[in-house]
Amino acid sequence: xxxxxxxxxxxxxxxxxVVSDLSFSVEKGNYLCIVGENGxxxxxxxxAILGLHKPIxxxxxxxxxxxxxxxxxxxxxxxxxxxxxxSVGEIVLSGCQGGRGFRPFYTKLQKARARxxxxxxxxxGLSRSCYRNLSGGQQQRVLLARALAASGELLVMDxxxxxxxxxxxxxxYDLIRHINKLHEVTIIMVTHDMEGAIKNADHILxxxxxxxxxxxxxxxxxxxxxxxxxxxxxxDRR
Amino acid sequence: MNSGLSLAFEYLRIYPFVRYAVIVGVLVSLxxxxxxxxxxxxxxxxxxxxxxxxxxxxxxxATVMHFTSYVQFTLPVTIICAILILxxxxxxxxxxxxxxxxxxxxxxxxxxxxxxxxxxxSNLSGDVCTTLFGSTSILTLSRTEVTSTVIxxxxxxxxxxxxxxxxxxxxxxxxxxxASGTNTEAYNLLIxxxxxxVIVIAMDLVGSLLISALIIFPAxxxxxxxxxxxxxxxxxxxxxxISSLTGMLISIVAGTPVGATIVCTQIVMFAVSxxxxxxxxxxxx
Numbered sequence: 001x002x003x004x005x006x007x008x009x010x011x012x013x014x015x016x017x018v019v020s021d022l023s024f025s026v027e028k029g030n031y032l033c034i035v036g037e038n039g040x041x042x043x044x045x046x047x048a049i050l051g052l053h054k055p056i057x058x059x060x061x062x063x064x065x066x067x068x069x070x071x072x073x074x075x076x077x078x079x080x081x082x083x084x085x086x087s088v089g090e091i092v093l094s095g096c097q098g099g100r101g102f103r104p105f106y107t108k109l110q111k112a113r114a115r116x117x118x119x120x121x122x123x124x125g126l127s128r129s130c131y132r133n134l135s136g137g138q139q140q141r142v143l144l145a146r147a148l149a150a151s152g153e154l155l156v157m158d159x160x161x162x163x164x165x166x167x168x169x170x171x172x173y174d175l176i177r178h179i180n181k182l183h184e185v186t187i188i189m190v191t192h193d194m195e196g197a198i199k200n201a202d203h204i205l206x207x208x209x210x211x212x213x214x215x216x217x218x219x220x221x222x223x224x225x226x227x228x229x230x231x232x233x234x235x236d237r238r
Numbered sequence: 239m240n241s242g243l244s245l246a247f248e249y250l251r252i253y254p255f256v257r258y259a260v261i262v263g264v265l266v267s268l269x270x271x272x273x274x275x276x277x278x279x280x281x282x283x284x285x286x287x288x289x290x291x292x293x294x295x296x297x298x299x300a301t302v303m304h305f306t307s308y309v310q311f312t313l314p315v316t317i318i319c320a321i322l323i324l325x326x327x328x329x330x331x332x333x334x335x336x337x338x339x340x341x342x343x344x345x346x347x348x349x350x351x352x353x354x355x356x357x358x359x360s361n362l363s364g365d366v367c368t369t370l371f372g373s374t375s376i377l378t379l380s381r382t383e384v385t386s387t388v389i390x391x392x393x394x395x396x397x398x399x400x401x402x403x404x405x406x407x408x409x410x411x412x413x414x415x416x417a418s419g420t421n422t423e424a425y426n427l428l429i430x431x432x433x434x435x436v437i438v439i440a441m442d443l444v445g446s447l448l449i450s451a452l453i454i455f456p457a458x459x460x461x462x463x464x465x466x467x468x469x470x471x472x473x474x475x476x477x478x479x480i481s482s483l484t485g486m487l488i489s490i491v492a493g494t495p496v497g498a499t500i501v502c503t504q505i506v507m508f509a510v511s512x513x514x515x516x517x518x519x520x521x522x523x
Contacts, residue, residue, distance in 0.1 A: 050416075050417040051417070052413070052416055052417060071417060071418070072418075073413070073414050073417035073418065075411065075413045075414055075417075078411070078413075080279065080280065080281065080409075080410070081410065081411065084279060084410060084467075085279075085461050085464060085465050085466060085467060085470045086406070086410060086466060086467040087465065087466035087467070087468075090406065090466055090467050090468065091410065093403075094403065094406055094407040094410060094411075094415075095414075095418070097403065097404065097407045097415065097418055097419075097420055104399075104400045104401065104402070104403065104404075105403065106403065128466075129465075130465030130466065132465075133465070146414070147414075150414075150418045151418075156417075
C-alpha cells in the first residue's frame with residue numbers, strides 16, 4: 001500500500017481551484033520532487049499533504065502506519081527564527097512533540113531520538129550552540145534534524161535550498177539522498193531547482209497547465225521536461 | 239544606602255500590608271516576565287500594550303457602575319479583546335497592528351470619557367492617574383485581594399511550566415508544530431487568555447500604561463545575555479523578581495510611585511544586560 005495516495009484531488013482557495021483532478025501516489029522510500037511555475041499550486045499541495053489545507057474535493061489517504069503527526073516537515077525559515085535564542089538541542093527535541101498528547105515533558109527515549117538525528121546530520125557537537133549564530137547551511141541541518149526527529153517515515157520539504165550557496169546546496173542534497181537511501185525515509189520536496197530535482201529524485205510531479213507524474217526518465221521524455229532541460233543548458237542558472 | 243535597606247526591612251517586619259504588597263508584586267512580575275519571552279519572540283509585544291489600555295477602559299466602566307470587585311468585569315472584557323486581537327491578526331481586512339492601535343486608543347478615550355461624565359469622585363484626575371500609572375493602593379490590598387492575585391499568578395506560572403515545551407514549539411515554528419499534530423490555535427488562545435489575566439492582575443501594581451514594561455523588559459534583557467530558550471526564560475524570571483523587589487523597596491523607602499520605580503529599575507537592568515551581553519560576546523569571539 002502506498003504511503004501517500006492522492007485521488008482526484010482539487011485544491012484551491014475560496015472554491016477557486018489552483019490544482020484540479022490530481023492523482024498520484026508515493027511509495028515508501030520514494031524521492032519525489034514537486035516542480036512547476038510560481039502559483040501552480042506546489043505549496044498548496046504540500047500543505048494539503050501535511051494536513052494544513054483542506055482539499056475542495058478528492059482524497060488524500062495516508063497508509064502504512066503514517067498517522068497524523070508522523071510526517072516530518074522542513075518549512076522555509078521565518079523572520080522570527082533569524083534571531084531566536086534557542087540552542088540546537090532544544091530545536092531538534094521540539095521535533096518530538098507530535099502526538100504526545102498532554103505529556104508536558106520529554107521522555108528519555110525522545111531525547112535519545114533527538115541525539116541520534118543530530119548524529120545522522122553531523123551536528124551532534126553543536127547541541128549547545130545557539131541557532132541564530134549558525135551559518136545558513138548548519139541552520140538547515142538543524143531544521144532537517146528536527147524534521148527527522150518528528151518522523152523517520154516521510155519528510156516533506158519546502159524549497160530547502162533558498163538562500164544557500166551552491167556548495168552548501170550540494171551538501172544538503174547529499175545529506176537528503178543519504179537519509180533517503182540509507183534510512184529509507186520517503187522524501188517529498190517542493191523545489192525550483194529543476195537540475196537538482198532531475199539529478200537527485202526518482203519521481204517528478206510537475207504542476208501547471210499540464211500535470212505530469214512519473215519517474216525522472218519518463219519526465220525527460222515529455223515536452224515540459226525537454227523544455228526545462230534546455231533552459232537549464234541555456235545558462236539560466238541561479 | 240545601608241540605612242535605607244535596613245529601613246526597608248524594618249517596614250517589612252512591622253507592617254503586614256508591606257509584606258502583602260511585596261509578595262503580590264514579585265509574583266505578578268514573575269508571571270508577566272515568563273509570558274514576555276513568548277510574546278516578544280512571537281512579535282506580540284504590542285498585544286500586551288493594547289490589552290492594558292483595554293483594561294483601563296474596562297476598569298473605568300467598572301468604577302462608574304460601582305462593581306464591588308472590578309476584576310469580575312475587567313477580566314472577561316480583557317480576555318475577549320485578547321481573543322479578538324489574535325483572531326483578526328490572521329485573516330481579516332484590517333491587519334493586526336491596526337486593530338491593536340484602534341482598540342487601545344478607543345478604550346483609553348471611552349474610559350476617560352466615562353469617568354468624566356459619570357464619575358462621582360471629587361478627585362477625577364487623581365483617579366485617572368492612579369489607573370494609568372499604578373497606585374499606592376498596592377499597599378492597601380485586602381487579604382482576599384492578595385489571595386486571589388497570588389492564586390491567579392501561581393496558575394499562570396504553573397501553566398507556563400506545564401506547557402513550556404509546547405509553547406517553545408509554537409513560538410519557534412508554528413507551521414511545523416501544526417504539521418506535526420499540535421493544536422496551535424488552542425495554544426495561541428491559551429496565550430491570549432493568560433496575557434489578559436496577567437494584565438488584569440498587574441493593573442494594581444504598575445497601572446495600565448506601564449504593564450507592558452513588566453512583560454517585555456525582563457525578556458529583552460535576558461535575550462541580550464543568553465542563547466538558549468531555557469536560559470533566557472529562567473534569566474527573565476530571575477531578573478523580574480530582582481527588579482520588582484528592588485523597585486518596591488526603593489519606592490517604600492524613598493516614597494516614589496511603585497509602578498514607575500519598578501519600571502525604572504527594569505530600564506537600568508536592561509542597560510546593564512546590554513553591556514554584559516556585548517562584553518560576553520566580545521569575550522567569546
